[in-house]
Amino acid sequence: MKRLQIFGLLNRDMDQIEKDLYRSVQGDDDLLTETSLHLLKAGGKRLRPVFVLMGGKFGKYDLEKLKRVAIPLELIHSASLVHDDVIDDAELRRGELTVKAKWGDKIAMYTGDYIYAKALVMTTELKNPRIHQILSKAMIEMSIGEMEQIRDFFNSEQSVRHYLRRIRRKTALLIAVSCQLGALAAEAEPEVARLLYNYGYNVGMAFQIRDDLLDLSGTEKQIGKPPGSDMRQGNITLPVIYSLEDERLRASLLEELKSIREGHSTVGRAIDLILSGDGIARSEQLASRYIAKALAALDQLPNNKTKRNLRDIAFFVTGRAY
Numbered sequence: 177m178k179r180l181q182i183f184g185l186l187n188r189d190m191d192q193i194e195k196d197l198y199r200s201v202q203g204d205d206d207l208l209t210e211t212s213l214h215l216l217k218a219g220g221k222r223l224r225p226v227f228v229l230m231g232g233k234f235g236k237y238d239l240e241k242l243k244r245v246a247i248p249l250e251l252i253h254s255a256s257l258v259h260d261d262v263i264d265d266a267e268l269r270r271g272e273l274t275v276k277a278k279w280g281d282k283i284a285m286y287t288g289d290y291i292y293a294k295a296l297v298m299t300t301e302l303k304n305p306r307i308h309q310i311l312s313k314a315m316i317e318m319s320i321g322e323m324e325q326i327r328d329f330f331n332s333e334q335s336v337r338h339y340l341r342r343i344r345r346k347t348a349l350l351i352a353v354s355c356q357l358g359a360l361a362a363e364a365e366p367e368v369a370r371l372l373y374n375y376g377y378n379v380g381m382a383f384q385i386r387d388d389l390l391d392l393s394g395t396e397k398q399i400g401k402p403p404g405s406d407m408r409q410g411n412i413t414l415p416v417i418y419s420l421e422d423e424r425l426r427a428s429l430l431e432e433l434k435s436i437r438e439g440h441s442t443v444g445r446a447i448d449l450i451l452s453g454d455g456i457a458r459s460e461q462l463a464s465r466y467i468a469k470a471l472a473a474l475d476q477l478p479n480n481k482t483k484r485n486l487r488d489i490a491f492f493v494t495g496r497a498y
Contacts, residue, residue, distance in 0.1 A: 186229050189239050193225050197247050201294050211275050211287040212294075215254055218272040223383075224249040224354040226489070227376055231358025233482035234368045238361075244301050245357045248311070251295035253350055256318060258288035263326060264409040271400040307357055314353045321345025329410030330437045332420055332430055339414055340381070347387075348380030371473045375486065378470035383493040385463040388413035392447055393456060404443030408436060414462070418455035425453050467491070 201212035225246035232242045260266070261274040262284045268274065276284040292315075299311060324342045328334050355376035359369035390399050391406045392415055399405075406413050412433075419425050429449050435441030450456065470490050477483050 186226065189229055190222065190225065192239065193229075193243060193246055193250075194222070196243060197225075197250060200247055200251065200298060201291060203290075203294075205290075207279075207283070208287060208290045211279055211283060212291055214272075214278065215258060215269075215275055215287070215291075218270045220250075220254075220270065222250060223489075223493075224253055224350060227351060227354035228358035228361075230482050230486055231355045231360075231364070231369070231372050232362035233480065234359050234372065234478065235362025235364030241302075241361050242358060244298055245307065245361045246354075248295035248299045249350065249354050249357070251291050251298075252311075252315060252318075255288040255291035255295070256322070256346075258284050258291065259322070262288075263322070264405075264411070266401065266405065266409070268401040271397075302361070304360060307360055310353050310357060310360075314349050317345045317349050321349075325411060328412065330433060331412060332433055334412060334417065336414065336417055339412075339417055343381060343384040343388075344377075347384040348377050351380030351383065352377035368477060371476050374473040375470045375477075375490075378466045378473065379490050379493055382463040382466040382470070382490075385414055385459055385466070386493060389415060389456060389459050389463075392416075392450055404447050407433070407443050407446055410437065415450055415455035415459045418458045419450045419453050422453045422455070425449050467493075 197216055198213060201216065202209050228242055228246035228249060229237075229239075232238070257269065258275050261269060261276045262281050265276075266274050267277045274284070275287050279287075299308060302308070321342050321344070324338075325346065328338070328342070352373045353376070355372035356369050359372050364372075388406065391413065392404060394403060396402050402408075407416060416429075419429055429446060432441060432443075432446040432449065436443060436446065467490050471487065474483060474486055474490070
């Protein structure tokens with residue numbers, strides 16, 4: 177599904193947000209402006225701004241006000257990606273060289289900090305203290321999620337529950353608050369904002385599971401980086417955890433993970449092992465359960481065209497037909 181199909185009537189507003197997103201990172205330092213624009217112009221689904229605007233459709237829709245939520249949320253997400261790429265030693269993102277690969281670790285870390293700061297400057301224009309509280313708490317939780325991921329690199333003993341808690345902090349929470357803050361900025365009813373948060377949380381969980389699946393079963397063209405990049409970096413994702421629960425695969429997969437960690441093996445054999453079991457199917461089933469919960473929250477919202485669009489996005493993020 178292309179951007180046109182997802183955004184529908186929001187195309188013009190999203191075009192404006194895209195332009196303002198580029199303007200937001202321009203400043204006095206030419207290098208930081210260049211590195212920030214390099215990241216932003218590599219593209220992305222821009223799901224978080226879309227969710228903000230759609231949340232705003234349930235209240236008094238005002239693009240100028242909603243932009244001051246949508247752009248900071250996308251900047252926060254983008255800043256986290258720059259830092260991720262340093263930690264993961266990643267060369268490619270969305271098919272382009274990462275800031276880390278092109279300019280080095282130090283410049284990449286300062287770029288991430290700079291983008292975070294630009295996000296915070298823009299949010300000062302919002303007068304609702306509740307929005308600031310929610311956003312600040314989300315940033316703290318994201319940082320904890322990043323630390324959890326680092327601690328769990330190559331940890332083959334982690335549980336499904338531990339994985340789910342980590343992706344809640346790293347991914348789902350920011351999508352949830354995107355939906356919620358769009359509604360709050362538009363002065364929607366508190367119950368509407370709560371339901372949108374629940375919808376966004378469950379879509380975010382399904383989205384990250386799906387992303388982790390694509391890392392193992394997708395092509396380099398699809399995901400913009402070599403398949404198995406997560407495992408190569410030591411990030412043990414849900415299909416790997418499920419595969420390690422399979423006694424037929426566990427010993428061989430543990431051996432491969434050890435070889436990958438020591439630099440003696442590529443991820444090809446480990447991927448083949450995972451694809452031979454039911455880890456992929458079980459992960460897809462869990463993603464579908466999260467989508468079902470998202471749709472249940474959506475069913476309680478007022479009927480309008482935006483509600484139908486949110487339903488379409490829920491199916492889109494898990495690659496299902498609707």
